[in-house]
Amino acid sequence: MCYTQFLDADGTASGELPDFARDAQELRAMYRLMVTTRLLDRRAVSLQRTGQLGTYASGLGQEAIGTAAGFALRDEDILIPAYRDYAAQFKRGVPLQNVLLYWAGDERGMAYEREPARHDFPLSVPIATQVPHAIGVAYAIRLRRQPRVVLACCGDGATSKGDFYEAISCAKVWDLPIVFLVSNNQWAISMPVARQTGAQTLAQKAIAGGMPGEQVDGNDVLATRHVLARAIARARDGGGPSLVEALTYRLHDHTTADDARRYRAEDEVQAAWARCPIKRYKAWLEAQGHWDAAAEGALAAEAAAEVEAAARAYLGQPADPPEAIFDSLYAELPRALRWQREQVRARGPLGDGH
Amino acid sequence: MPDLTLIEAVNLAMHSEMARDGDVVVLGEDIGRNGGVFRATVGLLDKFGPERVIDTPLAETLVAAMAIGLSTQGLRPVAEIQFSGFLYPCVDQVVNHAARYRNRTRGRMSCPLVIRAPNGGGIHAPEHHSESLETTFAHMPGLRVVAPSTPARAYGLLLAAIRDPDPVVFLEPTRCYRLFKQPVEDDGEALPLDACFVDREGGDLTLVSWGAMMHDTRQAADRLAEEGIAAEVIDVATLKPLDMDTILASVAKTGRCVIVQEAARAGGWASEISANLAEHGLLSLFAPVMRVSGYDTVMPLARLERAYLPDVERILAEVRKVFEIAPKS
Numbered sequence: 225m226c227y228t229q230f231l232d233a234d235g236t237a238s239g240e241l242p243d244f245a246r247d248a249q250e251l252r253a254m255y256r257l258m259v260t261t262r263l264l265d266r267r268a269v270s271l272q273r274t275g276q277l278g279t280y281a282s283g284l285g286q287e288a289i290g291t292a293a294g295f296a297l298r299d300e301d302i303l304i305p306a307y308r309d310y311a312a313q314f315k316r317g318v319p320l321q322n323v324l325l326y327w328a329g330d331e332r333g334m335a336y337e338r339e340p341a342r343h344d345f346p347l348s349v350p351i352a353t354q355v356p357h358a359i360g361v362a363y364a365i366r367l368r369r370q371p372r373v374v375l376a377c378c379g380d381g382a383t384s385k386g387d388f389y390e391a392i393s394c395a396k397v398w399d400l401p402i403v404f405l406v407s408n409n410q411w412a413i414s415m416p417v418a419r420q421t422g423a424q425t426l427a428q429k430a431i432a433g434g435m436p437g438e439q440v441d442g443n444d445v446l447a448t449r450h451v452l453a454r455a456i457a458r459a460r461d462g463g464g465p466s467l468v469e470a471l472t473y474r475l476h477d478h479t480t481a482d483d484a485r486r487y488r489a490e491d492e493v494q495a496a497w498a499r500c501p502i503k504r505y506k507a508w509l510e511a512q513g514h515w516d517a518a519a520e521g522a523l524a525a526e527a528a529a530e531v532e533a534a535a536r537a538y539l540g541q542p543a544d545p546p547e548a549i550f551d552s553l554y555a556e557l558p559r560a561l562r563w564q565r566e567q568v569r570a571r572g573p574l575g576d577g578h
Numbered sequence: 579m580p581d582l583t584l585i586e587a588v589n590l591a592m593h594s595e596m597a598r599d600g601d602v603v604v605l606g607e608d609i610g611r612n613g614g615v616f617r618a619t620v621g622l623l624d625k626f627g628p629e630r631v632i633d634t635p636l637a638e639t640l641v642a643a644m645a646i647g648l649s650t651q652g653l654r655p656v657a658e659i660q661f662s663g664f665l666y667p668c669v670d671q672v673v674n675h676a677a678r679y680r681n682r683t684r685g686r687m688s689c690p691l692v693i694r695a696p697n698g699g700g701i702h703a704p705e706h707h708s709e710s711l712e713t714t715f716a717h718m719p720g721l722r723v724v725a726p727s728t729p730a731r732a733y734g735l736l737l738a739a740i741r742d743p744d745p746v747v748f749l750e751p752t753r754c755y756r757l758f759k760q761p762v763e764d765d766g767e768a769l770p771l772d773a774c775f776v777d778r779e780g781g782d783l784t785l786v787s788w789g790a791m792m793h794d795t796r797q798a799a800d801r802l803a804e805e806g807i808a809a810e811v812i813d814v815a816t817l818k819p820l821d822m823d824t825i826l827a828s829v830a831k832t833g834r835c836v837i838v839q840e841a842a843r844a845g846g847w848a849s850e851i852s853a854n855l856a857e858h859g860l861l862s863l864f865a866p867v868m869r870v871s872g873y874d875t876v877m878p879l880a881r882l883e884r885a886y887l888p889d890v891e892r893i894l895a896e897v898r899k900v901f902e903i904a905p906k907s
């Protein structure tokens with residue numbers, strides 16, 4: 225099974241780097257996205273811990289994958305995210321506060337207005353069920369002869385589910401322009417990958433679907449972007465679907481409602497911190513002369529301000545009026561449901577509390 | 579106007595709408611080269627080609643999920659599930675995704691798809707081929723559930739289902755696929771998806787049903803007419819959203835109501851209609867609302883399915899109870 229890594233855990237580069245690695249501005253933009261995503265993640269957890277946010281699924285440690293995906297996609301492509309692909313969503317125009325809104329329990333967190341996020345899917349909570357949607361989306365693209373690609377994201381846990389297999393089993397039949405991106409963060413809540421499957425890799429599941437599968441170091445943003453961009457280009461050029469397994473590690477608990485200390489050893493987590501995607505990328509950028517302490521200081525201030533602004537925007541946004549629960553249910557509310565809406569509306573605002 | 583069976587009317591509706599709207603595609607197992615196990619999709623492949631008439635692998639979750647993906651891109655997929663018992667793998671996709679995308683994105687996305695499946699028993703089919711799933715879906719917010727009972731209604735309601743901007747589960751009465759013919763005009767006219775049909779008017783009793791059971795219900799009404807009892811017969815047709823206004827107006831006139839469903843009894847759609855009558859129509863009722871239904875058993879295999887299925891005699895037995903309590907004056 226092919227495995228790609230350019231940057232090791234210390235940020236030392238090896239192999240021939242892709243063309244985009246010569247574009248300093250682009251490289252810095254990738255770094256900014258990773259740092260901002262992590263800062264937003266920290267803020268979300270602290271908001272939850274202080275009772276200002278609902279249960280939150282952290283993407284801590286997986287920032288390189290979302291960043292790589294965001295930069296590998298073109299605007300016209302379609303992202304079908306799972307629920308830790310925040311960086312990719314931010315890159316495509318989802319405002320930071322939407323993630324907070326969503327985990328606060330507000331559907332407007334998924335009402336993306338900016339392109340290209342506007343034509344992307346919202347994050348998906350049920351495991352793997354979003355993956356076969358890509359078959360229909362990509363089929364529509366092919367039917368219309370559009371040069372677009374679908375990036376269908378899921379985690380390691382999703383590769384145990386039938387929905388995942390039903391999708392990868394048929395994608396090649398129609399040579400659909402799909403890249404299946406499996407973020408293998410080693411854990412499906414309390415189940416380590418070794419107890420999820422007897423397969424040596426998750427990438428090899430592509431073989432069953434007759435398509436290429438490969439592994440990449442998902443904590444190496446250069447390698448992940450390169451591998452995804454190559455798979456996306458192949459799909460766009462009619463080369464059909466493929467699967468990329470990005471190896472990473474879930475540094476946080478499954479969600480803020482979970483306590484991973486119950487089922488995994490602390491030294492495993494500490495060892496994973498040594499492979500942190502941001503640390504190694506920063507070291508490499510500095511070694512290349514693309515980054516320094518002054519830039520880091522400026523970014524820290526900028527990102528903090530941006531995250532604070534997002535938190536303020538979220539906290540300052542009141543809930544929709546209660547009758548909004550009816551207003552996007554159907555294109556037009558059926559006659560039979562109008563009295564229910566009226567009853568909710570007549571009771572008025574919910575007041576404080578939940 | 580040609581006389582068509584119900585399955586021919588379903589076929590005609592798809593031919594008609596695919597010709598009218600290039601965004602309509604059909605998909606499912608064996609629906610292309612084979613023309614569908616019940617022949618609902620015969621001729622579509624030859625006329626509209628393999629890109630719009632999609633033979634899928636034997637994977638019901640995929641069929642539903644693919645329809646969702648297609649529909650989010652502005653296409654109008656009509657997915658066939660071969661038998662009602664095989665709808666269960668679609669429930670996750672239909673309920674967790676198709677029914678929710680519009681709401682959870684606050685209108686940014688939508689799923690204008692149709693899932694068609696035969697529904698109900700009475701054709702001596704193998705196991706898992708005879709279940710009645712209308713309540714499984716009708717209970718779920720964000721969906722429309724349609725159960726036509728005649729060829730003309732199957733044609734008009736299927737057109738409406740395909741044109742509807744939201745997901746529709748379209749449950750065809752398996753037993754009536756070839757039971758009788760009826761003139762069906764290919765006029766492209768859709769029927770309303772939010773209204774019951776008053777099949778025949780009568781002042782003594784309201785009989786309410788849908789799908790295959792409409793056939794027995796009409797026969798029961800004929801028998802009652804011979805006895806001098808005028809039954810008003812209502813074909814619910816669209817179960818969700820439910821047009822209670824038409825049913826309540828009828829019961830206000832007759833004061834008696836019997837509801838006929840093939841599905842298992844507990845928590846079926848007859849119960850929902852009955853509860854609505856208790857809430858909004860109690861004062862016009864002369865007698866309790868009675869339900870004729872399948873039993874709370876697993877759907878029997880072929881040799882005993884007649885023990886389960888409601889029929890004319892069982893309908894008449896419940897009607898007689900109503901008239902014992904509240905005789906015709």
Ligand SMILES: [Mg+2]
Nearest residue numbers: 379380411412
């Ligand atoms: Mg995982």
